[in-house]
Amino acid sequence: MKTSSMLRSLTNFLVKLLASSAVAPLPATTSFGHQLTSQLNTIQSQTDSQNANGLLHALVDAATTTQQITLNSLSDFTTTTCQPSDRKIIDDYLDFNVKMLDTCNQLTEKIDTIRNYEESLKVVSRLLESGQPHPTTLARAKHLLDSCHNATETKRPFKRFFSQKLAQSSSSDSKLAEILGGSKAVTSLVCEILGTALSFKSKRGLRPLLQQTRSVSSSTYWSCSLQQLQKQIREHQKSGSSMMLTELHQTVKAAHYLRNQIKGRNTTSDDLEELKRRCEELEKEIKPFEEKVKEMYKHLISVRMALLGILSSQF
Numbered sequence: 372m373k374t375s376s377m378l379r380s381l382t383n384f385l386v387k388l389l390a391s392s393a394v395a396p397l398p399a400t401t402s403f404g405h406q407l408t409s410q411l412n413t414i415q416s417q418t419d420s421q422n423a424n425g426l427l428h429a430l431v432d433a434a435t436t437t438q439q440i441t442l443n444s445l446s447d448f449t450t451t452t453c454q455p456s457d458r459k460i461i462d463d464y465l466d467f468n469v470k471m472l473d474t475c476n477q478l479t480e481k482i483d484t485i486r487n488y489e490e491s492l493k494v495v496s497r498l499l500e501s502g503q504p505h506p507t508t509l510a511r512a513k514h515l516l517d518s519c520h521n522a523t524e525t526k527r528p529f530k531r532f533f534s535q536k537l538a539q540s541s542s543s544d545s546k547l548a549e550i551l552g553g554s555k556a557v558t559s560l561v562c563e564i565l566g567t568a569l570s571f572k573s574k575r576g577l578r579p580l581l582q583q584t585r586s587v588s589s590s591t592y593w594s595c596s597l598q599q600l601q602k603q604i605r606e607h608q609k610s611g612s613s614m615m616l617t618e619l620h621q622t623v624k625a626a627h628y629l630r631n632q633i634k635g636r637n638t639t640s641d642d643l644e645e646l647k648r649r650c651e652e653l654e655k656e657i658k659p660f661e662e663k664v665k666e667m668y669k670h671l672i673s674v675r676m677a678l679l680g681i682l683s684s685q686f
């Protein structure tokens with residue numbers, strides 16, 4: 372499946388990205404780098420046995436685990452390990468952290484929208500259950516289907532933060548820069564993938580992430596790898612593969628079909644069954660994401676608190 376291959380190449384990329392930090396001349400290999408690489412390797416080793424959603428779950432879990440690894444690594448920072456330049460790195464990260472908290476809220480809103488959508492469709496299938504619905508019941512079902520259709524057409528801008536700036540912020544050779552840079556890259560990439568999966572309109576896939584820049588020659592491992600990712604993503608965009616959550620895609624299709632059948636006064640019980648089944652699958656699939664986003668949020672807050680602690684004790 373195309374979605375699955377998209378995620379696979381992203382995972383491959385992440386593993387390469389972090390593996391490259393082990394051989395890069397820049398920072399000494401940190402325990403942070405090792406841990407991050409190993410968790411991404413685990414995801415990659417499961418890639419073939421998992422469907423696209425399984426990988427999506429694994430990536431979201433990885434983002435949360437990354438916060439945990441970040442937090443553990445930060446606890447090593449004592450008064451002797453922070454350099455004066457680290458202050459800016461921390462400030463930059465804190466700025467990023469606020470944006471990611473905001474992104475988590477946006478993801479929660481997306482999940483709520485999908486749940487409302489799915490609830491409305493369940494009402495539709497109940498209204499039409501009798502086979503010969505009363506005209507007012509039929510009208511109500513039609514109206515609900517129309518508003519569901521409208522919901523899928525509504526654009527909800529989703530801010531994205533995976534950018535050139537992230538690559539630049541890790542060009543410093545301090546240990547802290549490596550930790551926070553890695554943390555940023557994984558978190559923002561995963562949020563972007565999840566945001567796309569939970570969007571009604573994600574035919575276009577991920578947008579190009581980076582612009583070619585002069586800084587390439589000074590190539591930190593981050594910027595090199597980011598360029599590589601951009602290339603992969605462009606390739607996928609050309610192939611037109613969708614990153615939308617499979618169950619969401621299937622539900623939208625079933626609702627669309629039913630809407631047309633009603634218009635043609637040709638609704639069958641099979642169409643209703645299909646919609647009901649898709650809704651149930653979607654409900655089951657979407658639920659765990661709600662918890663996972665909450666988890667990620669909590670962990671981002673913990674990292675934030677730890678950094679504020681370092682700032683107040685060292686600067």
Ligand SMILES: *[C@@H]1O[C@H](CO)[C@@H](O)[C@H](O)[C@H]1NC(C)=O
Nearest residue numbers: 514515516517518519520521
């Ligand atoms: C759906 O959108 C169309 C076009 O914007 C509008 O005319 C219609 O009233 C909307 N229907 C519902 C049920 O929201």
Ligand SMILES: *[C@@H]1O[C@H](CO)[C@@H](O)[C@H](O)[C@H]1NC(C)=O
Nearest residue numbers: 632635636637638639641642
């Ligand atoms: C009604 O739907 C059935 C099954 O979907 C299809 O085979 C048939 O051609 C449709 N009839 C009309 C009048 O659209």
